[in-house]
Amino acid sequence: MKRVSTRAALVALSLAISGCVTINIYFPAAAAEKAADRIIDEVWQLKPDAATKEGERSR
Amino acid sequence: MSIQWKAALAAVALSVTLAQAQGNLEVNTPAISAVKSSMAQRHAQLAPLYASGAVGLKADGSLAVHDANAVPLAQRGKLNALVAAENGDRSTLYREIAAANGHPEWADDIRRTFAQRWIDKAPAGWWVESPGGWVRK
Numbered sequence: 001m002k003r004v005s006t007r008a009a010l011v012a013l014s015l016a017i018s019g020c021v022t023i024n025i026y027f028p029a030a031a032a033e034k035a036a037d038r039i040i041d042e043v044w045q046l047k048p049d050a051a052t053k054e055g056e057r058s059r
Numbered sequence: 060m061s062i063q064w065k066a067a068l069a070a071v072a073l074s075v076t077l078a079q080a081q082g083n084l085e086v087n088t089p090a091i092s093a094v095k096s097s098m099a100q101r102h103a104q105l106a107p108l109y110a111s112g113a114v115g116l117k118a119d120g121s122l123a124v125h126d127a128n129a130v131p132l133a134q135r136g137k138l139n140a141l142v143a144a145e146n147g148d149r150s151t152l153y154r155e156i157a158a159a160n161g162h163p164e165w166a167d168d169i170r171r172t173f174a175q176r177w178i179d180k181a182p183a184g185w186w187v188e189s190p191g192g193w194v195r196k
Binding site: 027031034035037041042045046 | 083086099102156162169172173176
């Protein structure tokens with residue numbers, strides 16, 4: 001029993017670690033698009049109160 | 060609960076937290092704020108130039124002089140200087156966002172993302188570069 005849970009723990013740990021690595025390697029396109037939209041709104045003043053703090057709250 | 064399961068659960072919880080942290084890009088650094096406010100100030104001068112067609116949005120995330128004849132001869136030097144300054148700021152912006160997120164190699168991806176969004180969000184009447192050439196939105 002104890003051997004099984006050790007193995008399960010190792011599997012979960014390796015999955016978790018590989019998940020982190022995967023996330024960090026690939027470009028986060030959706031997050032980049034969201035960031036671009038917020039910055040463009042600020043630069044072009046498309047939304048009257050598009051200050052940084054407003055953007056933070058509405059996310 | 061065995062110590063192994065606790066460790067496994069902690070690892071899963073950590074990875075979920077990291078995944079959520081990845082849901083947003085870091086864009087609140089002093090360098091990014093500075094370049095944003097510089098661009099926002101310049102926009103007051105650029106807005107009429109976009110509207111007249113003097114300046115257009117390129118497909119690569121930069122600006123270009125689209126129709127220099129839309130501004131009087133005496134102001135063409137200023138037109139070119141504005142476009143050059145804006146393009147400098149935009150390159151800085153893309154580079155700084157990539158750097159702020161620990162991935163300088165993302166700068167080109169960020170440039171491409173912005174290029175698409177600048178064009179998508181441009182109001183009607185502005186000139187934008189499409190694969191087939193300049194078009195008026």
